[in-house]
Amino acid sequence: MPTISVAMIVKNEAQDLAKCLDTVKDWVDEIVILDSGSTDETREIALSYGAKFYTNTDWQGFGKQRQLAQQYVTCDYVLWLDADERVTPELRHSIQSAVEKNEDSTLYQIPRLSEVFGRKIRHSGWYPDYVLRLYKTHVAQYGDELVHEKVHYPVNVKVEKLTGDLEHYTYKDVYHYLIKSAGYGKAWAEQKAAAGKSTSLFNAVTHALGCFVKMYILRAGFLDGKQGLLLAILSANSTFNKYADLWVRTKTK
Numbered sequence: 683m684p685t686i687s688v689a690m691i692v693k694n695e696a697q698d699l700a701k702c703l704d705t706v707k708d709w710v711d712e713i714v715i716l717d718s719g720s721t722d723e724t725r726e727i728a729l730s731y732g733a734k735f736y737t738n739t740d741w742q743g744f745g746k747q748r749q750l751a752q753q754y755v756t757c758d759y760v761l762w763l764d765a766d767e768r769v770t771p772e773l774r775h776s777i778q779s780a781v782e783k784n785e786d787s788t789l790y791q792i793p794r795l796s797e798v799f800g801r802k803i804r805h806s807g808w809y810p811d812y813v814l815r816l817y818k819t820h821v822a823q824y825g826d827e828l829v830h831e832k833v834h835y836p837v838n839v840k841v842e843k844l845t846g847d848l849e850h851y852t853y854k855d856v857y858h859y860l861i862k863s864a865g866y867g868k869a870w871a872e873q874k875a876a877a878g879k880s881t882s883l884f885n886a887v888t889h890a891l892g893c894f895v896k897m898y899i900l901r902a903g904f905l906d907g908k909q910g911l912l913l914a915i916l917s918a919n920s921t922f923n924k925y926a927d928l929w930v931r932t933k934t935k
Contacts, residue, residue, distance in 0.1 A: 684784050686777070687712035687757035687819070691747045695765035696722040698851065703731045705769040709778065710761070716751035743828035743869065755819050758784075762815040766851045767794070773846030777816060780844060787839040790816040796850040799909045806903035806910050807896065811850075812843060829869035859916055867924035871931055880932035886925035894918040 688710050692699065703713065713733040717724060718741050728735045738750055752760060759781050763769070769777070773792065780790050793810035796803050803809060814833045822835035853859040874881075897903045898914035906913070 684759060684781050685711040685757035686759040686761055686781050687714055687755045689714045689716075689748075689751050689755055689760050689762050690765065691716050691718065691744070691751050692720065692724055692728075692765050693718045694720045694722045694724060696720075696724050696727055697854075698765040699724060699727045700731075702763060702765050702767055703728075703733070705774075706761075706763070707731055709774060712755070712757050714751060714754045716747060716754065718747060743826065743831070745824045745827040745831035748824040748831060749826075752819065752823050758818060759816060760819045763848075764850075768849040768851070770846050770849060773844065773848055776844040776846045780816065780842075786818065787821070788817075789814055789822060789833070789835055789839055789841045791841055791843045792816065792848045793843070793846075794850050795847040796852050798853055798913060799855075801907060801909040803906050803909065803913065805901060805905045806898070806913055807901035808913075810847075813848070814841065815848070816844070828873045829866050856912075856916070863916070863920040864923070867920060867927055870924045871927035874928050875931045879928065881925050881928045883926065883929055886922045886929060889925055890918040890922035893921040 715728045715733045715735050717737045719739040791812040792815050824831045825834045894914050903910035903914045
């Protein structure tokens with residue numbers, strides 16, 4: 683049977699880490715955690731689960747941090763998780779079946795179901811939120827993206843979808859959403875500016891309006907109740923903010 687490692691990048695995840703590791707501790711061969719400078723009990727919790735715990739505070743973006751974490755992985759397969767995610771029993775069996783097949787040129791996407799503000803979001807373009815998280819360690823790795831990092835892999839491999847949800851307990855409250863959104867928006871604007879991209883405030887407005895219409899109407903966010911409306915409004919605001927940030931960074935006058 684091929685071996686499988688869970689890999690994670692974390693910072694101050696004491697609130698969620700144990701709940702995540704409880705869903706994988708009994709069936710994976712290795713847990714690799716790369717920390718970027720936690721000041722809470724993250725390290726102690728990780729070590730209590732037998733994780734291999736490393737630290738890198740020279741933050742160069744999510745992609746670079748995941749690349750470094752993967753260098754510590756010693757198993758045949760790597761399964762990427764975030765601390766606020768949980769592997770359901772159905773997904774576990776699907777992952778184990780895929781690993782048992784041991785196909786050289788196949789990567790696997792996982793359907794992710796997010797719970798936001800007390801409700802599982804099944805519309806709004808959020809579900810099924812397929813994320814590429816399982817692959818042979820030598821076949822692929824994350825790119826250099828500062829944020830919204832992606833797995834890069836050869837053109838001759840195939841990508842299959844697994845069954846069973848990866849439960850995602852994101853944003854604890856609106857303040858948490860705003861803090862995370864601001865961080866992602868800043869990194870996005872930095873990345874675009876570094877690539878020579880620019881924008882206008884008009885684009886910021888139109889992208890924000892488009893985001894709301896797409897989420898709430900075209901992708902049936904109204905079926906997600908009041909949480910769907912709140913998410914659409916917050917997402918539109920975040921979209922405006924990141925484009926406004928890019929405009930401020932690149933405006934000529």
